[in-house]
Amino acid sequence: MNVLIVDDDQTNLIIMAAVVRRVDDAEPITYSNPLEAARWLDANEPDLILLDQMMPDMDGLALLQRIRQNKRLDTVPVVIVTADTSAETRIRALDEGCSDFLTKPIIIPEVQARLRNLLALRQSRALLRDRAALLAEEVQRVTAALQRQGEELVLRLSCAAEYRDPETGAHLERMSRYSRLIAEAAGYDADFCNDLLKAAPMHDIGKIGIPDLILLKPGRLSEAELPIMRQHAVIGHRILADSDVPLLRMAAEIALSHHEKFDGSGYPNRLSGAAIPVTGRIVAVADVFDALTSTRPYKRSWSLEAARAYIEQNRGTHFDPVFVDAFLSRWDKVCEIHHAHLDDHLTDLHPMDF
CATH class of the missing domain: 3.40.50.2300 (Response regulator)
Known part of the structure; x- marks a missing residue:
């Protein structure tokens, strides 16, 4: 000494x-x-x-x-x-x-x-x-291990949902990347943006609780079937809520709120404006845009420009204007993500009513 x-x-x-x-x-x-x-x-x-x-x-x-x-x-x-x-x-x-x-x-x-x-x-x-x-390092190591376990659990649950959902894995990849892109453009920190990327694919996990006759129906749902399908938001929240894993808590929030609309006309709780969690407002833009540009059993895919026009037209009604503007400010990157993660099947690029 x-x-x-x-x-x-x-x-x-x-x-x-x-x-x-x-x-x-x-x-x-x-x-x-x-x-x-x-x-x-x-x-x-x-x-x-x-x-x-x-x-x-x-x-x-x-x-x-x-x-x-x-x-x-x-x-x-x-x-x-x-x-x-x-x-x-x-x-x-x-x-x-x-x-x-x-x-x-x-x-x-x-x-x-x-x-x-x-x-x-x-x-x-x-x-x-x-x-x-040493104790601080051990706490950091254990925390990182729990974070990895949470991420793995989210990934496995997302894969499980894919087996019942007609949406493709490419959809989950694109919409989660759109979600992170929007959060980054809106100024959120890197930790939040990366967590959103990992939690967003769980948005429709509740569809595993929807009957096949409705979930896999090759056409538009009837007035009687729509309320049943919309229960997937609540089911997804019940599956993920009250977890000790922060990533699952974020996923639960997204599952429950991503179908709410900025003007209060969405579901399941008809929330409006800032009452809708930030994660739900971000994922709403990402999910709808990718749904429009994807082929589904009941619709053909829209072109990127037609989907962009729809998002702009619904700024302030369906979507939070802040996140619409953030999304559109990174349009070149949006197009890059879309083309880098195409569905396995070919898509018809003629727009139809969504």
């Missing part, structure tokens, strides 16, 4: 260095010039500092004050070595962050005992600091 000794008297430096060497595992570093010692401290961190009080250019208390202003050194014990035994000097030194005092002329056994105690305390604090760092 390194012990910095600062004293303008060379004899005192030699004596204190010899005393330090008698302490197990301690190595002295000496400076007779306090300004040079201060510069050394700017780049180094000793385990203990011994400062003479009466020195030219910068006295011990001034150097102590400079040491305590350096956050890197704020836990290093500092001992003032002084012949001044006045209460005023000691109180001022304690106020500045002094750890202990040694009175001149020094008593070598006393100095050795104090050095051992202070270095042992320094070592204990270092061990606690390292242990705290």
Whole structure:
């Protein structure tokens, strides 16, 4: 352990260095010039500092004050070595962050005992600091593992839903990427945008609870069938809600709210405006745009321009204007995502009523 000794008297430096060497595992570093010692401290961190009080250019208390202003050194014990035994000097030194005092002329056994105690305390604090760092690292590791498990669970549930849903995996890929793109363009942070990318594919997980006669019907649903189909939002929320995994909680929110409309005419709760969760408002734009540009059992796909026009026309009614504008501001990237993740089957690009 390194012990910095600062004293303008060379004899005192030699004596204190010899005393330090008698302490197990301690190595002295000496400076007779306090300004040079201060510069050394700017780049180094000793385990203990011994400062003479009466020195030219910068006295011990001034150097102590400079040491305590350096956050890197704020836990290093500092001992003032002084012949001044006045209460005023000691109180001022304690106020500045002094750890202990040694009175001149020094008593070598006393100095050795104090050095051992202070270095042992320094070592204990270092061990606690390292242990705290290890615990923080372990917490980070466990948190990351839970995050990966949550992401895997979301992926597996999304795959399970695909087996019952006529929508393709490419749809999930595109709409989740559109969702992240919108969030990025709207200024949300990277963590939120990436979580949205992973949670958005769960938006229609509730369709696993819809009867096949309705879910797989190759045509438009009847007035009696529509309310049953719309229950998928509530079913999806029930499947995902109340999880300890943040990603699943976001997915539950999306499942319940992505069919709400900005003007309050959506379902299942007829929410409007800011009452609709941000995630639901973002995914609504992404999901409808991709649904329009995809072939379904009941419709042909629209062209990208026709789908864009639909989104613009429904700005402020179906969709939040903020997220429509964000979506359209990245139009080149939207087209890139669409073409990079095409469905396995060919699509007819003639627009039809959605």
